[in-house]
Amino acid sequence: MATLKIVKFGDPILRKVSRPVDEITPRIITLLDDMIDTMREAGGCGLAAVQVGVLRRIAVIEVEDGKVIELINPKIIAFAGEQCEQEGCLSNPGEYGITKRPSAVTVRATNRHGEQFEVTGHDLLARAICHECDHLDGKLYTDVQIRALTDKDFR
Structure with missing residues (x-):
């Protein structure tokens, strides 16, 4: 397993729509493993394949230690409620915003x-x-943020 380079905000690949995975190959399995390593090394709770330069509909999430959720061709099929909370991104280190999400x-x-x-x-x-x-759809949290957080918000 390897740690991959995370693409940063401003790179045009982050605005591209990722392609579906048609077949789960050994390369896809290796990518999943490398994405998990990369996410953990970077201290994040999620990582999409596009963030490591791969335009495939793959993401990994770990909000509870040791409980990784691997998503291949994910589709949100239901949502409810609303929350406005702080959000950041491994592709935009050190920057945060308040977003409105289900x-x-x-x-x-x-x-x-x-x-x-x-x-x-x-x-x-x-x-x-x-x-x-x-x-995976070429959208960033800054597209849905209510406001950006500044240093003043963390004092």
């Missing part, structure tokens, strides 16, 4: 074994699912 979402995806599954997330997990799915 407080609960259900996503349908495929796992590394080719099995389809659904997971419902609340609060932080719901935000992470929305954030990573947005990346």
Whole structure:
């Protein structure tokens, strides 16, 4: 497994729509493993393949230590409620904003074994699912932020 380079804001690839994964190959499995390593090394709770320069609909999320959710071809199928919370991005280190997101979402995806599954997330997990799915559609958290946070907000 390897740590990959994270693409930073301003790189045009982050605005591209990622392509679906048609077949889960050994390269896809390696990518998933490398993305998990990269996310953990960077101290994040989610990472989309586009953030490491791969235009495939793949994301990994870990909001609870040791409980990684791997999403291949994810699709949000239900959402409810509303939350306005702080959000950041590994592609925009040190910058944060307040975003409005659903407080609960259900996503349908495929796992590394080719099995389809659904997971419902609340609060932080719901935000992470929305954030990573947005990346796969070429959207950034700054597109949905209510306001950017400044140093003054952290004093």
